[in-house]
Amino acid sequence: MLKGKLTSLVLNFLILAVVFVMAFPIVWIVMNSFKEAADINAYPPVFRFDPTLENYKVLFDIADAEASSYGTLKVEFFKPVINSVIISAGAVLLSLIAGVPAGYALARYNFRAKEDLAFFILGFRFAPVLLVIIPMFQFFQAIGLYDSYFGMIWVYQLITLPMIIWLCRSYVEDIPVEIEEAAAICGAKRPQIMLQVVLPLLRPGLVGAALLVFLLAWHNFALGLILTAEKTPVTVALLKLLNPGISFYPVVSAGLVVSMIVPIALIILGQRHLERGLTFGALK
Amino acid sequence: MATVTVAQVTKNYGAFTALHSIDLDIDDGEFVVFVGPSGSGKSTLLRCIAGLEQIASGMVRIAGQDVTTVDPADRGLSMVFQNYALFPHMSCRANLAFPLKTEGVEKSEVSRRVEEAGRLLSIESMLDRKPAELSGGQRQRVAIGRAIVKEPKVFLFDEPLSNLDAALRIKMRVEITKLHRQLQNTIIYVTHDQVEAMTMADRIVVLRDGQIEQVGTPHELYFHPANLFVATFIGAPQMNLLPCQSVASEVGKTTSIRVGQDTMATLPIPNVELTDGALTLGFRPEHVEFEKPLGDSVKLKLKTDVIENLGAVTNVHGQVLITATDEVDVTVSSHSQAVFEVDKSIPVWIAVENCHLFTADGTALPRDVEPPTWK
Numbered sequence: 333m334l335k336g337k338l339t340s341l342v343l344n345f346l347i348l349a350v351v352f353v354m355a356f357p358i359v360w361i362v363m364n365s366f367k368e369a370a371d372i373n374a375y376p377p378v379f380r381f382d383p384t385l386e387n388y389k390v391l392f393d394i395a396d397a398e399a400s401s402y403g404t405l406k407v408e409f410f411k412p413v414i415n416s417v418i419i420s421a422g423a424v425l426l427s428l429i430a431g432v433p434a435g436y437a438l439a440r441y442n443f444r445a446k447e448d449l450a451f452f453i454l455g456f457r458f459a460p461v462l463l464v465i466i467p468m469f470q471f472f473q474a475i476g477l478y479d480s481y482f483g484m485i486w487v488y489q490l491i492t493l494p495m496i497i498w499l500c501r502s503y504v505e506d507i508p509v510e511i512e513e514a515a516a517i518c519g520a521k522r523p524q525i526m527l528q529v530v531l532p533l534l535r536p537g538l539v540g541a542a543l544l545v546f547l548l549a550w551h552n553f554a555l556g557l558i559l560t561a562e563k564t565p566v567t568v569a570l571l572k573l574l575n576p577g578i579s580f581y582p583v584v585s586a587g588l589v590v591s592m593i594v595p596i597a598l599i600i601l602g603q604r605h606l607e608r609g610l611t612f613g614a615l616k
Numbered sequence: 617m618a619t620v621t622v623a624q625v626t627k628n629y630g631a632f633t634a635l636h637s638i639d640l641d642i643d644d645g646e647f648v649v650f651v652g653p654s655g656s657g658k659s660t661l662l663r664c665i666a667g668l669e670q671i672a673s674g675m676v677r678i679a680g681q682d683v684t685t686v687d688p689a690d691r692g693l694s695m696v697f698q699n700y701a702l703f704p705h706m707s708c709r710a711n712l713a714f715p716l717k718t719e720g721v722e723k724s725e726v727s728r729r730v731e732e733a734g735r736l737l738s739i740e741s742m743l744d745r746k747p748a749e750l751s752g753g754q755r756q757r758v759a760i761g762r763a764i765v766k767e768p769k770v771f772l773f774d775e776p777l778s779n780l781d782a783a784l785r786i787k788m789r790v791e792i793t794k795l796h797r798q799l800q801n802t803i804i805y806v807t808h809d810q811v812e813a814m815t816m817a818d819r820i821v822v823l824r825d826g827q828i829e830q831v832g833t834p835h836e837l838y839f840h841p842a843n844l845f846v847a848t849f850i851g852a853p854q855m856n857l858l859p860c861q862s863v864a865s866e867v868g869k870t871t872s873i874r875v876g877q878d879t880m881a882t883l884p885i886p887n888v889e890l891t892d893g894a895l896t897l898g899f900r901p902e903h904v905e906f907e908k909p910l911g912d913s914v915k916l917k918l919k920t921d922v923i924e925n926l927g928a929v930t931n932v933h934g935q936v937l938i939t940a941t942d943e944v945d946v947t948v949s950s951h952s953q954a955v956f957e958v959d960k961s962i963p964v965w966i967a968v969e970n971c972h973l974f975t976a977d978g979t980a981l982p983r984d985v986e987p988p989t990w991k
Contacts, residue, residue, distance in 0.1 A: 508699060508701060510697045510698075510699055510701035511701045511702075511703060511704075513666075513668050513688070513695075513697070513701065514695065514697060514701035514702075514703075514762075515703070515714070516667075516668070516687070516688045516689055517666060517668075517688050517689070517693060517694065517695045517772075518689075518694075518714050518715035518718055518762065518766070519689045519690075519715055519718035519719050519766070520689060520714075520718045521687070521689060521718075524718060528714075529703055532705045533703075533704065533705055
């Protein structure tokens with residue numbers, strides 16, 4: 333009894349330690365985003381300060397330039413957030429449209445060099461993006477896709493599509509093929525089987541997968557840095573905040589907090605969809 | 617008329633041939649069971665009839681119509697799968713309604729037929745639940761319900777009871793038999809369980825290695841197995857086999873055999889011609905008698921080894937001495953309440969009309985006996 337309590341005490345302490353290590357940078361960033369420039373570099377670090385919204389005002393260019401303690405800088409952070417939403421959501425959507433049928437085919441059909449093809453697709457995940465980025469830059473400029481949403485959504489398929497295909501393949505493999513056969517015998521044709529049986533069963537898995545690859549797309553940096561000028565994603569916009577060369581860390585912190593809001597909101601909203609397992613229990 | 621005809625159907629998986637040129641005719645309203653060990657091709661044959669497998673050659677006809685290249689959806693069939701294959705995201709009601717909706721049946725008619733099927737299978741109270749909330753037996757009923765709402769020409773069952781426990785299996789077996797009597801549809805039922813086959817079938821198709829070993833009524837299979845495989849596959853405990861020699865034969869009438877050194881018997885099995893004297897004598901455990909019967913019989917000495925008392929039946933496992941060195945394992949069943957002792961040598965008799973003879977290649981010699989009226 334005592335031993336059990338001691339064990340749970342130790343385990344709880346370890347969990348708290350892990351949470352502390354993982355949460356500290358986030359908490360620190362959130363705190364910094366409400367500090368004034370002077371408090372940022374204070375040593376020893378300040379934990380009690382008068383919070384200010386000025387950094388956020390500067391970030392969205394709401395603050396009157398003169399009133400800001402950073403002088404007459406012009407920051408426009410709202411647009412990069414929108415850019416990131418458009419590019420990431422567009423990339424996920426395109427990946428779902430292309431990747432679900434591909435994953436289904438890899439799961440259900442046998443064809444020549446199937447495993448080689450599957451591995452080749454996965455290969456994009458471990459090829460360094462920097463390898464392709466310079467030729468991409470020239471190529472995109474040549475065909476007019478440089479600094480376009482469509483070009484970015486397209487190139488983001490490098491990140492999102494392989495994951496969607498592989499996850500979808502494993503989800504389809506989890507659905508007993510007899511369920512599809514039963515639908516066929518019930519008189520359903522291919523499109524009906526896909527729309528009324530397979531997709532509803534895949535939905536919880538796909539929502540989870542879409543969420544996962546959205547996050548991957550959201551925090552990508554290199555592609556946006558090289559291939560955009562105006563339509564920069566939020567990650568690149570954050571870097572640009574550092575450029576002024578002055579003590580801009582509070583505003584960068586505010587930018588970081590803002591860039592975290594979309595993914596965190598999505599995780600909270602999509603959490604219940606992450607529980608897959610709808611198909612289990614149908615079997616036995 | 618929902619007849620099913622399978623003509624010269626061959627199915628290959630790569631280099632492996634799963635079905636070798638199968639021919640089979642199934643009558644309207646007949647309950648046919650495909651039985652065989654795993655890998656015998658029984659499920660494959662069913663799936664070929666369903667259209668879930670493409671055949672390499674041959675033809676499948678349903679209700680007189682060639683459906684060899686027709687989509688499963690358009691063959692007018694229903695199928696119940698081993699793992700039920702219910703749609704887990706739909707309520708039971710939606711599961712039952714699915715085959716009707718795909719056919720474009722009117723809404724009021726859909727709900728009428730779903731309710732009717734629910735009543736027939738006593739699942740009305742569960743219609744609004746999801747399959748995951750039901751027990752195995754209930755899911756099986758929903759699966760059967762989904763098959764019957766469509767009012768198909770032919771029902772296919774692919775080992776529908778093998779995921780259920782023993783008691784439930786017997787219950788569902790009876791229910792499916794009753795359902796067939798009520799609906800009068802043609803049923804093709806796949807099982808590896810010979811008891812299911814014997815109890816439910818009008819006709820049984822015994823398959824092995826992608827070939828039909830024998831087609832016949834349970835009665836025919838039990839009393840006139842075509843070969844050693846069918847003889848040992850049908851009946852539990854399985855038929856006992858002893859090596860024996862033919863000694864003298866009145867061609868066309870009887871066969872006289874010798875078992876071991878001193879047992880001789882003349883069996884009512886017309887012998888066409890026997891070049892090789894080596895034969896196999898077969899007899900079922902339940903046909904062994906412990907007192908000398910009135911007519912001719914084969915007498916053996918059984919050394920008892922293991923006694924299994926099942927209450928109604930006692931199975932005695934032991935050995936029969938063929939020669940001084942050659943023993944053969946034998947199982948006998950007694951329906952009397954006689955008490956057996958282990959390690960005793962007891963005399964047993966098999967009436968000659970209960971004996972089977974098989975040639976060296978396993979083919980049964982046709983028996984000239986009138987079996988008792990049965991079934």
